[in-house]
Amino acid sequence: MNKQGNISMPVIRRLPKYYRTLSELLQNDITRISSKELSIRLGLTASQIRQDLSCFGGFGQQGYGYKVSQLKQEIGNILGMNFKYKTILLGAGNLGKAVAMYMLSKDRSLSICGIFDKDPNIIGKDINNITVSNIDELENFCNINKPEVAIICVPKSNAAPTFDRLYALGIKNYWNFSNYDFNVMHDDVIVENTHISDSFMTLCYLISNQKN
């Protein structure tokens, strides 16, 4: 399976679900799966799965289904799960701690090397063996350690100045939980937004629309 350019975002956004589902199958000792069974588990049609995978050169043999471990590994490769990116996390409140624990609980491709906050009650505390640093040390730390990715868990009100500092330090890859939109202002950065507020509003729409 080879990577190809210009894959559409809807296809890319389905890949993590493939990866999660295949991981669960392996955990349950299921080593081979038909395209029909996989489609049921994914909530997609078998034709949609074939189309998605064909974007990357296709996979599976007619009549034999998919070999779970192989497909998982290939999708992991496509997703770039085998790379290691030096990552810092900004904002060690509840959400920051939750994200840090998630990232540090397994051997993830975003490898957190520094956590920063401005709250004196949080600075100096340990999160899974990483000590939270004072945000004042950010520039010095980045100049020495050259992180490639920043995870933004600061409050929305503090997001813009935090982003400006990180951008000035040359960081171009962001995972943004702040409900603030960075990527509209700069087109040379990669931002994956996890806007809890947007998810909340979408749920409100789905519930209220169902009732009308």
Add this chain to the structure above:
Amino acid sequence: MNKQGNISMPVIRRLPKYYRTLSELLQNDITRISSKELSIRLGLTASQIRQDLSCFGGFGQQGYGYKVSQLKQEIGNILGMNFKYKTILLGAGNLGKAVAMYMLSKDRSLSICGIFDKDPNIIGKDINNITVSNIDELENFCNINKPEVAIICVPKSNAAPTFDRLYALGIKNYWNFSNYDFNVMHDDVIVENTHISDSFMTLCYLISNQKN
């Protein structure tokens, strides 16, 4: 602006961004905005905005742009932000606390009336004046209070049994942070998934693909 059925999910998922952007404009005392200026702030084309809003009956006058407060209110109505849904939250770890604080910090349409956990170190603690209850009290609480929405912040390993209990109690609307897929098994529920793992994998793809 009237609600119309069969609005596509991509349109629905853009509405929260409209709502957030219009809220920020109001905070900055901007009361009227041209479609061009709005399109720059949203990162969409003016034509895309007209198309999106036409799904709900259109809005704005040729040459006069949009009245910010009115458009915000209309989009809020479409999103169902004016309803109040009795909501419970399951799992009061770091992520659960972060979501609870977000929901309780303002007058949101999901109104949290109960928070549950199984950890004796968490049960009895207060989150913004709501005491965390023992999960053993879930059935009794739901039979009395009839919550309509459940927010799932339990670990993935505990998600399936938690969901089964809630489904048996008649709850059909879920905001799911557990990285576990509910909606594949039941087609009579509304689930808004906020899969942090999927967002993480998408970011990995975007970074690694940019480098190749």
